[in-house]
Amino acid sequence: MGIHALPIYALHLADNALVLGHRNSEWTGYGPILEQDIALSNIALDQIGQARYLYQHAARLMNEGAAAQGAGGVTPVTEDSLAYGRDAWDFRNCLLAEQANGDWGKTILRQFFFSAWQFFFYEQLQHSRDSELAAIAEKSHKEVIYHLRWSSEWVIRLGDGTAESHSRMGKAMDDLWKYTGELFSPADYERKLSAPGIAVDLAVIRPLWEERVQEVLMAARLGGQRSDWMQTGGKQGRHTEQLGYLLAEMQFLQRAYPNCEW
Amino acid sequence: MPEQQWPLWEVFIRSKQGLDHKHAGSIHAADAAMAMENARDVYTRRMEGVSIWVVESRYIHASNPDESSSLYDPANDKIYRHPTFYDLPDELKHM
Numbered sequence: 001m002g003i004h005a006l007p008i009y010a011l012h013l014a015d016n017a018l019v020l021g022h023r024n025s026e027w028t029g030y031g032p033i034l035e036q037d038i039a040l041s042n043i044a045l046d047q048i049g050q051a052r053y054l055y056q057h058a059a060r061l062m063n064e065g066a067a068a069q070g071a072g073g074v075t076p077v078t079e080d081s082l083a084y085g086r087d088a089w090d091f092r093n094c095l096l097a098e099q100a101n102g103d104w105g106k107t108i109l110r111q112f113f114f115s116a117w118q119f120f121f122y123e124q125l126q127h128s129r130d131s132e133l134a135a136i137a138e139k140s141h142k143e144v145i146y147h148l149r150w151s152s153e154w155v156i157r158l159g160d161g162t163a164e165s166h167s168r169m170g171k172a173m174d175d176l177w178k179y180t181g182e183l184f185s186p187a188d189y190e191r192k193l194s195a196p197g198i199a200v201d202l203a204v205i206r207p208l209w210e211e212r213v214q215e216v217l218m219a220a221r222l223g224g225q226r227s228d229w230m231q232t233g234g235k236q237g238r239h240t241e242q243l244g245y246l247l248a249e250m251q252f253l254q255r256a257y258p259n260c261e262w
Numbered sequence: 263m264p265e266q267q268w269p270l271w272e273v274f275i276r277s278k279q280g281l282d283h284k285h286a287g288s289i290h291a292a293d294a295a296m297a298m299e300n301a302r303d304v305y306t307r308r309m310e311g312v313s314i315w316v317v318e319s320r321y322i323h324a325s326n327p328d329e330s331s332s333l334y335d336p337a338n339d340k341i342y343r344h345p346t347f348y349d350l351p352d353e354l355k356h357m
Contacts, residue, residue, distance in 0.1 A: 033268070035289050035300035042303050150299055157292070 005189035007061040014054030015093035021047030046143040053136045055079035084254035088243045095234040096179035098243040106172040112151035117183045118144045120205035129197040152216045159220025181230025268292050270319040273301040275311035283315050
């Protein structure tokens with residue numbers, strides 16, 4: 001069972017990184033000031049780099065699996081075919097990652113929720129029994145330390161800033177909080193893989209995430225009452241409409257001109 | 263209403279091989295913490311450095327270019343200030 005779950009798990013992690021990385025890259029050239037335009041583009045590049053390693057791993061696993069089943073003659077999958085050749089229902093990213101950028105505050109808050117999750121997640125994944133995932137986690141964790149620091153400071157700066165920035169952050173909280181629960185509700189492929197020590201047990205990192213997020217939200221004067229109702233589905237391929245628009249733009253070139261290079 | 267601009271900061275980077283911090287350029291930032299992050303993001307993307315200094319530009323005092331003739335020209339004819347001006351006796355080694 002675990003053998004079939006592993007490539008899906010790698011895809012889930014890769015999709016998270018690619019989709020959020022692409023969202024952040026949409027700011028390139030539009031950042032509020034040059035320095036922050038570069039900062040967020042750097043983060044986008046880190047994330048797309050993480051996605052590449054994970055897609056390469058998933059592709060290797062899928063091709064090995066196909067070969068083992070004697071499926072000769074089938075075109076092998078590649079990192080590119082996984083990123084640019086699948087449709088929305090094949091993507092396994094969390095809903096949080098695909099949410100539209102909105103204003104700078106919403107983009108920052110989305111990044112903060114996600115970086116705080118990735119920070120504790122990659123910390124645990126370094127101990128995965130899958131040595132490739134462990135190695136990717138070790139490299140990625142260093143990058144995420146900075147993403148978390150950067151986004152935390154911005155959440156506090158805006159939440160505890162002017163009346164205008166505070167109200168925009170409150171709006172962003174209303175928009176995004178309902179997508180944070182999915183980060184900790186395991187899909188079937190995660191359950192299958194966490195018992196043998198391959199996948200991260202999300203129950204372990206949940207309290208760590210909650211404590212860190214609460215700390216920053218309090219400092220940002222955003223620690224008020226929140227709804228407990230959580231939207232889920234992304235990990236199973238049931239997405240919000242946002243993802244379709246994102247993929248339409250991201251995949252256009254490979255769809256219109258398959259295998260083109262430049 | 264005047265346009266709100268964050269203060270300007272000067273960035274100094276020390277490379278892996280270098281012993282001294284060299285002026286890399288300037289950035290805008292609201293405070294020192296943000297200046298440090300902006301400097302990291304703008305000036306160390308291609309492995310340029312292992313250490314960063316930032317200082318708000320208004321704390322740097324510069325000499326006036328218009329005064330360059332009075333400040334620097336008088337040194338032109340003082341060649342005795344260079345050690346090469348002096349003849350050393352042949353007996354003296356290791357100089």
